[in-house]
Amino acid sequence: MNGKNASRGFTLIELLVVLAILGVVSTVGFVIFGRMNGYWGDLRTRTALEREADNILDNMRQDFGAVVSTKLIAARLVGEEAASGVSVLSFPIESQTANGQKTASIVKYSLDSGLKRALADPLSPESQLSATVLGSGVTQFRVEYSGANGAWQSTWNEPVLPKSVRVSLAVVDTDNPEQEQVARKAVFNIHVD
Secondary structure, eight states, rough: OOOOHOOOOOHHHHHHHHHHHHHHHHHHHHHHHHHHHHHHHHHHHHHHHHHHHHHHHHHHHHHHBBBBBBBSOOEEEEEEOOSSOOEEEEEEEEOOOOSSSSEEEEEEEEEESSSEEEEEETTEEEEEEEEEETTTEEEEEEEEOOOOTTTTSSSSSSOOSSSSEEEEEEEEOOTTTTTTTEEEEEEEEHHHH
């Protein structure tokens, strides 16, 4: 062979090697892209669950900040625990009516197809003024109460308010409950007697 013909193009072997390298690189790229896309979806789901849990605890923080003394209203804080370990919590708060007037209400938190927050009239606590589902993905809701002795207990039915209330909750993705879960715990001090 002379030098003129050898520099004219690529051989078949060279082209096959380049195609094989491009195939490997593109396969690796697609695999990495697929994993990153999955991680991004998981991160988005986890962030949404954390936001939902934080919103629930913020709502409860506002309600505990508006607790009304049992000396001013006949209602009191009642905390019950069902056999399944799920808590039900109700206590008197100061709220506003639709026209802006301040009034006393009973707020009740319960786990029934998600965590529900219901407001009721203190004169007839069975009557429900409004109900809101705070989190449809809440699967666990546990409340504990600390009295004057500082020990935590799972129920409360005393005539006085507890010193602190500890709330634990777990939130899952309702579309894929086995995939992702976020747990939160918060302690709310009650500054009213």
